[in-house]
Amino acid sequence: MASHSLEVNGVVHHVEADQNEPLLWILRDAIGLVGAKYGCGIGQCGACTVQLNGHPVRSCSLPVSAVAGQKITTIEGLSDGDDLHILQKLWVEFDVPQCGYCQAGQLMSAAALLETNPDPSDEEIDAYMAGNFCRCGTYNRIRKAIRTAAEMKNSPAVTVADSGALPLAGVPQERA
Amino acid sequence: MTTRKPSSRLTDTLKGRLQARGIDLTTSTAAGEESLVVSRRGFLRLSGYGGGSLVLGCYLPLSGTPEVNAAPAVDAVELNTFISLAKDGTITIYSPGPEMGQGVKTSLPMIVAEEMCADWSSVRTEAAPVEERFGRQSSGGSTNIWRHFQAMRIVGATTREMLLAAAAERMKLPRTELRAEQGRILHSSGRSIAFAELVGPELERQPVPSPETLTFKDPSTYTLLGTRVGQTDNADIVQGRPLFGIDQQVPGMLYGTFVKCAVLGGKVVSANLEEVRRAPGVKDAFVVRGTGNPSELSDGIAIVGSSTWAVLEARKKLQVQWDESEASRDSWQAFQEQADRVSRETGETPVADSGDVEGAFAHPDHRVADAFYQYGFVSHLCLEPQNCTADYRHGTGGQADSLELWIPSQIPGRARQYAQSLFGLNPEDVTIHQLRMGGGFGRRTSYEYANEAIAMSRQVGAPVKNLWTRTDDIQHDYFRAAGAQRLRAALDAEGRLVAWQNHFVGVSNRGKVVPGSVLQPSEFPMLNLNHARASQTALEIATPCSYWRAPGANVNGFVVQSFLHELSVLAGRDHLEFLLEIMGEPRYLGAPNQWSLHTGRASAVIRLAAERGGWGGTVPDGEGLGLAFHFSHAAYVAELAHVGVDEAGKVKVHKVTAAVDVGPVINLSGAEGQVEGAIIDGISAMMGQKITMEGGRIAQTNLHEYPVLRMPHAPVVEAHFIQSDTAPSGLGEPALPPVAPAICNAIFTVTGKRVRTLPIADAGFAFA
Numbered sequence: 041m042a043s044h045s046l047e048v049n050g051v052v053h054h055v056e057a058d059q060n061e062p063l064l065w066i067l068r069d070a071i072g073l074v075g076a077k078y079g080c081g082i083g084q085c086g087a088c089t090v091q092l093n094g095h096p097v098r099s100c101s102l103p104v105s106a107v108a109g110q111k112i113t114t115i116e117g118l119s120d121g122d123d124l125h126i127l128q129k130l131w132v133e134f135d136v137p138q139c140g141y142c143q144a145g146q147l148m149s150a151a152a153l154l155e156t157n158p159d160p161s162d163e164e165i166d167a168y169m170a171g172n173f174c175r176c177g178t179y180n181r182i183r184k185a186i187r188t189a190a191e192m193k194n195s196p197a198v199t200v201a202d203s204g205a206l207p208l209a210g211v212p213q214e215r216a
Numbered sequence: 217m218t219t220r221k222p223s224s225r226l227t228d229t230l231k232g233r234l235q236a237r238g239i240d241l242t243t244s245t246a247a248g249e250e251s252l253v254v255s256r257r258g259f260l261r262l263s264g265y266g267g268g269s270l271v272l273g274c275y276l277p278l279s280g281t282p283e284v285n286a287a288p289a290v291d292a293v294e295l296n297t298f299i300s301l302a303k304d305g306t307i308t309i310y311s312p313g314p315e316m317g318q319g320v321k322t323s324l325p326m327i328v329a330e331e332m333c334a335d336w337s338s339v340r341t342e343a344a345p346v347e348e349r350f351g352r353q354s355s356g357g358s359t360n361i362w363r364h365f366q367a368m369r370i371v372g373a374t375t376r377e378m379l380l381a382a383a384a385e386r387m388k389l390p391r392t393e394l395r396a397e398q399g400r401i402l403h404s405s406g407r408s409i410a411f412a413e414l415v416g417p418e419l420e421r422q423p424v425p426s427p428e429t430l431t432f433k434d435p436s437t438y439t440l441l442g443t444r445v446g447q448t449d450n451a452d453i454v455q456g457r458p459l460f461g462i463d464q465q466v467p468g469m470l471y472g473t474f475v476k477c478a479v480l481g482g483k484v485v486s487a488n489l490e491e492v493r494r495a496p497g498v499k500d501a502f503v504v505r506g507t508g509n510p511s512e513l514s515d516g517i518a519i520v521g522s523s524t525w526a527v528l529e530a531r532k533k534l535q536v537q538w539d540e541s542e543a544s545r546d547s548w549q550a551f552q553e554q555a556d557r558v559s560r561e562t563g564e565t566p567v568a569d570s571g572d573v574e575g576a577f578a579h580p581d582h583r584v585a586d587a588f589y590q591y592g593f594v595s596h597l598c599l600e601p602q603n604c605t606a607d608y609r610h611g612t613g614g615q616a617d618s619l620e621l622w623i624p625s626q627i628p629g630r631a632r633q634y635a636q637s638l639f640g641l642n643p644e645d646v647t648i649h650q651l652r653m654g655g656g657f658g659r660r661t662s663y664e665y666a667n668e669a670i671a672m673s674r675q676v677g678a679p680v681k682n683l684w685t686r687t688d689d690i691q692h693d694y695f696r697a698a699g700a701q702r703l704r705a706a707l708d709a710e711g712r713l714v715a716w717q718n719h720f721v722g723v724s725n726r727g728k729v730v731p732g733s734v735l736q737p738s739e740f741p742m743l744n745l746n747h748a749r750a751s752q753t754a755l756e757i758a759t760p761c762s763y764w765r766a767p768g769a770n771v772n773g774f775v776v777q778s779f780l781h782e783l784s785v786l787a788g789r790d791h792l793e794f795l796l797e798i799m800g801e802p803r804y805l806g807a808p809n810q811w812s813l814h815t816g817r818a819s820a821v822i823r824l825a826a827e828r829g830g831w832g833g834t835v836p837d838g839e840g841l842g843l844a845f846h847f848s849h850a851a852y853v854a855e856l857a858h859v860g861v862d863e864a865g866k867v868k869v870h871k872v873t874a875a876v877d878v879g880p881v882i883n884l885s886g887a888e889g890q891v892e893g894a895i896i897d898g899i900s901a902m903m904g905q906k907i908t909m910e911g912g913r914i915a916q917t918n919l920h921e922y923p924v925l926r927m928p929h930a931p932v933v934e935a936h937f938i939q940s941d942t943a944p945s946g947l948g949e950p951a952l953p954p955v956a957p958a959i960c961n962a963i964f965t966v967t968g969k970r971v972r973t974l975p976i977a978d979a980g981f982a983f984a
Contacts, residue, residue: 178892
């Protein structure tokens with residue numbers, strides 16, 4: 041056991057932990073931030089994705105000793121206080137989640153994508169997001185939300201209605 | 217919707233049960249025993265919920281059920297939901313169905329809000345407390361919408377009527393001149409009053425109207441049902457709030473891991489428990505004896521400690537000597553060979569026998585086709601592994617022991633039975649919290665993960681969160697049963713399908729045929745034909761199998777719809793026209809109810825999928841279209857897949873166009889999401905997912921050995937709805953079965969290769 045200083049969402053935490061303990065369990069069990077999820081434990085599903093210095097990492101496979109002193113952002117720190125990140129807003133607007141278990145990881149990857157590539161093509165979105173598995177199959181809505189966020193960021197005049205994505209509270213379809 | 221009235225002979229039993237549940241029916245009971253039966257269709261006021269606000273609950277007879285083994289009659293009365301109106305204007309609607317991503321925590325309350333003319337923005341939804349008096353609280357079989365639709369309407373309409381009556385009193389206006397709209401009561405003069413202002417003694421005083429006097433909104437005036445509404449938990453989900461079982465933290469809570477034998481049924485002989493107990497952070501390690509039934513509790517070693525990591529690290533040190541003398545010896549290789557061999561004989565159990573099948577096959581003008589289809593075991597792979605938090609409190613001073621459970625389960629209340637039968641607790645001393653599930657798909661219908669948690673908590677005297685690793689979750693799953701079907705069919709001289717024969721080879725566990733491994737006599741197209749014969753055989757295995765999304769349908773849809781395409785090719789006929797001919801004139805096949813296939817509704821979705829998907833049009837070289845239809849869970853779904861295949865067998869699913877008839881759509885966003893999700897789930901499973909075992913040991917351990925569909929392989933999905941004027945039905949499952957045959961039929965169109973095996977990786981295909 042050793043003491044580790046972690047900067048999570050701008051707050052410094054001192055935790056006593058085995059140096060090999062993955063960041064995921066430190067976040068969930070010791071600090072109480074449970075947004076990052078355990079899915080596979082081997083970095084294959086992406087449910088545990090957080091950002092390390094702005095880059096998406098699989099916290100289930102990252103020893104706490106490797107991240108000490110670096111900036112860690114979790115889903116709980118993605119919004120600016122009560123003002124949700126544009127992706128969080130669009131996730132709600134497009135009703136992206138089904139069970140919702142993978143979505144924190146999806147959002148942390150998607151937010152990092154837009155930071156590094158503000159105008160990704162669909163193929164670039166697919167390639168970047170391929171490490172995040174969604175068991176419910178919400179991929180098309182995730183892709184639409186990322187594309188719409190990019191369009192809205194790049195052109196302030198673009199609104200959700202221009203995206204071609206289906207808005208909520210729409211008109212009922214015709215009845216047979 | 218069919219309803220089943222409780223018979224009057226049950227009255228005494230019911231009355232006693234209701235009284236035992238603390239339910240007072242006097243507010244709505246007119247007189248006498250017979251009227252008690254009627255009164256149960258009515259409303260009652262509930263105390264103890266909502267703190268000062270008006271709380272109403274609704275009783276209805278249990279709806280007819282599609283399951284072969286219907287619920288026992290004594291459970292024929294249920295408190296289907298309840299609603300709370302608070303003085304601040306918040307309307308809380310409690311959803312009876314556990315939420316696993318299928319959207320019932322949103323869609324069921326929408327029905328209430330529509331009928332009561334509430335403003336949706338003032339509605340909060342909550343999962344109902346898990347109490348016996350709230351009746352059936354289960355999610356499975358795509359049943360929540362049809363089971364609760366009428367009850368939800370009654371709750372909404374009753375509340376609306378009471379608000380109108382209270383407003384008439386307050387405004388001193390005739391009730392008949394008032395109407396409800398968007399959270400307000402309006403008068404033609406322009407005067408209006410908000411629902412919130414009516415919450416108080418006036419509303420409390422209003423008599424509860426009898427359900428027979430209620431009027432329901434004309435669907436053409438709906439403002440909420442049929443629109444796209446986002447899930448009410450979305451804001452919490454995108455902020456990572458603790459909604460799921462795995463997120464629960466209880467003061468003083470410890471963490472547990474439970475190690476079972478990798479070979480199913482292995483028993484603990486000995487283990488190095490002393491060494492494990494000395495590992496950092498470990499509080500205790502001990503043997504737990506199983507019941508012999510893996511869905512209850514298996515033999516294993518419990519390790520409890522101060523953190524997840526502590527117990528997982530200690531687990532690495534654990535050495536167990538297992539007695540495998542009575543454990544599984546299942547072999548995938550042997551199973552396949554046995555299924556092939558057995559399928560050549562007539563099955564042990566007759567399923568259907570109509571007309572003269574032999575005569576039809578022997579007819580000199582008929583052409584006969586044979587085919588052997590097979591499919592493997594599939595895991596559920598819920599992304600949230602099985603887990604449960606238990607707080608077992610030992611009674612002191614003569615008090616009985618008690619238990620609190622936080623359980624992500626599709627049927628959370630049933631955990632109470634095991635608390636009683638395995639741990640001797642009184643049902644009334646067990647508190648159960650239902651939690652949002654990180655996927656269910658049929659997996660969360662057993663209780664071993666809860667019972668393991670209870671055993672741990674009882675031993676260490678503290679709350680314990682029992683979490684399975686991904687490997688535990690895959691290797692101790694209840695799989696979609698593997699199986700095989702050997703078919704024969706005859707076409708007449710005009711290329712019409714005239715005879716059908718099938719031997720369905722499925723699976724039994726502990727002598728019982730497992731769910732979803734059954735061929736029904738009504739399986740399409742046997743009731744469409746004059747000559748049909750089918751039988752089935754169950755191969756006994758130890759590997760546990762159970763419900764997996766669209767049980768039965770997920771394999772029968774593949775086999776039947778693929779073989780029908782083979783026959784249309786043999787007949788030299790257009791697949792669409794061939795399918796529509798089999799459907800024939802609009803009629804019910806079987807009793808005229810929603811569980812019987814109606815050929816008119818079937819033809820309509822088949823035509824719509826073909827039309828919207830571009831059937832008959834041209835596609836580039838190396839691409840093709842495939843069509844399939846399946847009826848399950850009272851839902852009609854046809855899908856047209858647009859697929860590319862290269863010479864190396866690399867498959868690209870470009871687009872799937874679905875046509876769906878589940879009656880009126882409740883939440884369009886949820887419905888579209890379920891269609892899309894089920895299709896993607898179906899593709900994920902059909903491409904490469906297969907669980908195998910040798911010597912009773914499951915070979916797959918984690919995602920690197922069990923491929924899942926990821927974003928680059930997700931096709932465009934288009935969902936079109938035919939909103940037939942029937943009772944609405946559920947959509948969690950029925951869009952899955954048609955996708956595998958639609959894609960395999962497209963693969964044949966492109967390559968000329970018929971795929972008769974799932975996953976299709978076994979036939980040499982892979983994602984492009």
